[in-house]
Amino acid sequence: MVSILMIIGGAALVLWGADRLTDGAVALAGRMRIPQLVIGLTVVALGTSAPEFCVSLVSALKGTADLAVGNVIGSNVFNTMLIVGVAAVVAPMSILPLTVKRDIPVSILASIALAAMVMLDGEVSRLDAALLFVGFLAFMWFTLRNAKAGSDASEEAPTSQLSLWKAVGLLLLGLACLVVGSNVFVDGATAIAQQLGVSEAVIGLTIVAGGTSLPELATTVVAARKGNSGIAIGNVLGSNVMNVLLIVGGAGLICPMKVEGITWVDFAMLAGSVLLLWLFCFTKYTVARWEGALLSALFFGYMAWLVVGAV
8 A cells, every 4th residue: 555655646746846847947948038939849848758757767776677668668658559549539630740750750760779779688778878869869959950940930939927046946846856756656666566576567567657648648638629639649759759769868878777577569569559650640640530449459458468467
């Protein structure tokens, strides 16, 4: 019971801290007169990836690399199959052409690169992590360059309503909550894995990944019901790229990770789920209800396979 409460409390603190961190960073950027476009593509995007990053980094530092990598793989599968699938069942979804032409292919390439690194020697070395992180920097540079080229040059930077000290305070408060919450969350998840005799990889692929991805699920379903699914799905799939390149790359640079419990099936689901989505939306830039139902069914089948295999 204590471990379950630790997971729930830690997840709540991480998610609340990520919101405060993002609010503070956006306010600080506004006071510095940084354009709204740049804030959205950098500060906000990094803020939404903060829970996964902190949980994976703390896991790596505590020697539970399977939990760290499992969190990233599980989050991406959760995003691609369950979030997109459920949202499409609620309402057929339009996918932005940019998502189909850029975010999904880059996500596939990043997934294959991570799989090759781990399957080759069973670890994410500092060299591997450096290559992933360079890929993240290149992706951000390309995204910002294209966004600026296609935006209105007269766009003004937003003016923050918060004082400088309040913005910095929110930033520091959010960071503190992320650090504390991540430690509590990882300790609880590790304790449950030990008590149930389940591998850390399975816990990372299921409980941890689901916990850090629930906000995206709620946001995307609501957006689909309101007919604004294109941007929401673009953000979800963009976060898939950041999960692999930034989170695994950044955490691996700080602490190389020896991965033992992640199998080829998990990596096949990671890349295969994005490839399947790409095939669905490549021609009409839409995901129909039946396609969403198929994605959701495959996700639950994968979860069932993990649970049965762990028992």
